[in-house]
Amino acid sequence: MKKEKAKHESPYKGIFRFASEKKQQLTFSVILSVLSSIFGIVPYIAVAVLLQSALEGRLTMEWAVLLPVIALCGFFLKHWLYAKSTLCSHKVAYEIIKNIRVTVMRKMSKVSMGTVQSKSSGEFKQLIMDDADRLEVPIAHAIPEMIASTLVPVLVILYLLLIDWRMALAALATGVIGNVIYYCMLIGRGEMMKEYMASNANMNATIVEYVNGMEVIKAFNQTASSMDRFQSSVLKVRDVTTKWYRHCWPFMSISQAVLPSSIAFVLPVGMALFSGGAVSLSELILCILLSMAIVGSLQTFLDFWESTAVVAEVQPRIQALLDMEELPEPTQPKHSTGANVELKDVHFGYGDSEVIHGVSFAAKAGTVTALVGPSGSGKSTLAKLIARFWDVDAGAVLVGGTDVRELSLSDLTEKISFVSQDNFLFNMSLRDNIRIGKPEATDKEVEWAAAQAGCDEFIARFPKSYDTNAGDAGARLSGGERQRLAIARAILKNAPIVILDEATAFTDPENEDKLQHSIDKLTKGKTLIVIAHRLSTIMYADQILVLEDGQITSRGTHEQLLTSSETYLDMWKAHISTMDWSMNQEVSESC
Numbered sequence: 001m002k003k004e005k006a007k008h009e010s011p012y013k014g015i016f017r018f019a020s021e022k023k024q025q026l027t028f029s030v031i032l033s034v035l036s037s038i039f040g041i042v043p044y045i046a047v048a049v050l051l052q053s054a055l056e057g058r059l060t061m062e063w064a065v066l067l068p069v070i071a072l073c074g075f076f077l078k079h080w081l082y083a084k085s086t087l088c089s090h091k092v093a094y095e096i097i098k099n100i101r102v103t104v105m106r107k108m109s110k111v112s113m114g115t116v117q118s119k120s121s122g123e124f125k126q127l128i129m130d131d132a133d134r135l136e137v138p139i140a141h142a143i144p145e146m147i148a149s150t151l152v153p154v155l156v157i158l159y160l161l162l163i164d165w166r167m168a169l170a171a172l173a174t175g176v177i178g179n180v181i182y183y184c185m186l187i188g189r190g191e192m193m194k195e196y197m198a199s200n201a202n203m204n205a206t207i208v209e210y211v212n213g214m215e216v217i218k219a220f221n222q223t224a225s226s227m228d229r230f231q232s233s234v235l236k237v238r239d240v241t242t243k244w245y246r247h248c249w250p251f252m253s254i255s256q257a258v259l260p261s262s263i264a265f266v267l268p269v270g271m272a273l274f275s276g277g278a279v280s281l282s283e284l285i286l287c288i289l290l291s292m293a294i295v296g297s298l299q300t301f302l303d304f305w306e307s308t309a310v311v312a313e314v315q316p317r318i319q320a321l322l323d324m325e326e327l328p329e330p331t332q333p334k335h336s337t338g339a340n341v342e343l344k345d346v347h348f349g350y351g352d353s354e355v356i357h358g359v360s361f362a363a364k365a366g367t368v369t370a371l372v373g374p375s376g377s378g379k380s381t382l383a384k385l386i387a388r389f390w391d392v393d394a395g396a397v398l399v400g401g402t403d404v405r406e407l408s409l410s411d412l413t414e415k416i417s418f419v420s421q422d423n424f425l426f427n428m429s430l431r432d433n434i435r436i437g438k439p440e441a442t443d444k445e446v447e448w449a450a451a452q453a454g455c456d457e458f459i460a461r462f463p464k465s466y467d468t469n470a471g472d473a474g475a476r477l478s479g480g481e482r483q484r485l486a487i488a489r490a491i492l493k494n495a496p497i498v499i500l501d502e503a504t505a506f507t508d509p510e511n512e513d514k515l516q517h518s519i520d521k522l523t524k525g526k527t528l529i530v531i532a533h534r535l536s537t538i539m540y541a542d543q544i545l546v547l548e549d550g551q552i553t554s555r556g557t558h559e560q561l562l563t564s565s566e567t568y569l570d571m572w573k574a575h576i577s578t579m580d581w582s583m584n585q586e587v588s589e590s591c
């Protein structure tokens with residue numbers, strides 16, 4: 001119902017839904033803008049009165065001094081009120097832009113990972129950063145100025161109609177012609193803008209990919225081909241933009257030449273009327289000055305067409321993002337009790353092809369369950385299904401005895417700590433990166449968790465210690481250190497269920513001990529579901545599940561599997577020989 005309403009509302013209305021309590025400020029800004037425009041006419045009227053009185057020989061000394069002062073005051077007030085008006089409207093604009101960004105980001109956390117991954121990060125960046133920024137001019141300028149720009153010419157034209165309707169038409173003519181020409185320029189803009197947006201999004205995506213993939217590009221000497229793709233996306237944006245400007249410039253130049261030339265109409269018409277005796281000299285002067293006074297307002301209309309087109313483009317794209325299907329939240333969420341995890345005949349596929357075929361297992365509270373199996377067998381997928389990054393296609397995932405689809409997302413998130421393969425660090429201090437685990441944690445708690453995870457010693461190496469920005473530190477952190485930071489996050493969160501996805505994948509033997517130590521701290525007394533290629537780390541698991549092609553082919557303890565599962569035995573032998581090889585390497589290096 002809400003969605004339907006959103007679909008049918010005007011783009012401006014759709015944007016102003018994000019203004020929240022700042023809407024009144026916009027009304028205030030409009031009032032100030034109208035007053036500013038009215039005071040903008042005052043100098044013209046003052047000059048007209050001055051000339052009239054001079055021509056009619058009624059100009060006294062007081063008026064000769066007073067009228068320029070009035071003109072100056074009008075000029076000053078016009079600019080002062082305009083400044084106040086734009087200050088208010090900018091506050092509203094930035095509030096709206098902030099609210100759009102926050103709402104979109106919140107929305108992303110409520111949809112499945114599949115939906116998020118269906119768009120490139122470049123597309124998201126374009127919408128959340130660039131497009132949202134483009135709304136500043138329409139909101140901060142177009143709305144207040146447009147209303148003032150309509151009201152003032154209307155009042156002036158009504159006044160001119162009282163003098164002579166032909167003078168009124170002459171004063172309005174260039175404004176109307178200029179605006180019609182400019183409006184014609186915008187016909188077909190929608191299609192061109194779509195092309196521009198698509199090429200810009202592609203350029204953004206290529207830049208993000210280029211920067212993120214720099215290591216691979218260098219390692220595989222792909223600089224030339226990656227640069228080619230990047231360059232062609234930049235050239236495409238240039239070509240589309242040039243095409244648009246080629247289309248626009250004749251319209252723009254003509255409308256901008258015609259619009260301010262009201263004198264070209266007013267003067268001949270006025271002179272004809274004056275010589276015919278239809279208007280007096282003082283009326284003629286007043287008409288000429290007033291027609292010049294409204295030129296600025298009529299020019300503002302041009303910006304309004306442009307701004308309206310921008311809002312009409314951006315708002316539906318924001319709305320489309322907000323309409324992304326959310327992972328359904330139960331209307332009456334159930335509560336989970338305990339920290340058992342159970343999968344019942346789970347089937348799941350990314351898109352059409354199923355990758356998990358009927359997996360069932362139960363992990364009792366406080367026990368360790370290890371998932372092992374060849375690459376691509378579905379271990380990470382199962383871990384992500386438990387954390388409800390996706391919903392299962394059939395079967396059920398139960399946490400604390402309740403189907404995860406019947407738990408509120410916040411309840412589920414509180415229950416589970418997920419330490420994944422990609423230990424993403426946000427562009428903020430190391431302290432705040434750890435604090436993500438528990439936003440209300442004190443500095444002491446953060447440092448305690450870091451110490452438990454063995455991060456304190458490497459964090460102390462940085463001159464700014466915990467206040468080091470993760471972006472600056474990132475390049476100097478080893479894979480193992482990044483993982484320990486992620487573990488510190490999870491220790492701070494202290495959730496009863498911990499999922500470790502390949503948490504030891506990047507460690508060298510020297511660091512493995514430290515990492516294992518921090519994992520032990522994290523998982524003590526918790527339900528642990530762990531994916532590890534280094535089988536030595538999961539030898540003592542309560543149960544080990546061997547996964548092959550999305551199915552559990554064997555299950556049991558380490559000892560049981562050595563005799564019952566050929567796949568496990570092969571994996572164990574391979575693991576042992578790798579360990580032997582690395583030990584031999586170490587020995588030969590030390591010799």
Ligand SMILES: Nc1ncnc2c1ncn2[C@@H]1O[C@H](COP(=O)(O)OP(=O)(O)OP(=O)(O)O)[C@@H](O)[C@H]1O
Nearest residue numbers: 117350351355373374375376377378379380381382
């Ligand atoms: N986001 C995704 N979209 C489409 N297919 C995916 C996605 N993630 C994984 N897959 C596919 O699902 C299957 C299982 O992948 P998964 O990552 O769960 O395996 P894994 O056992 O964890 O592998 P590895 O040990 O190499 O990490 C693979 O065929 C993989 O290509």
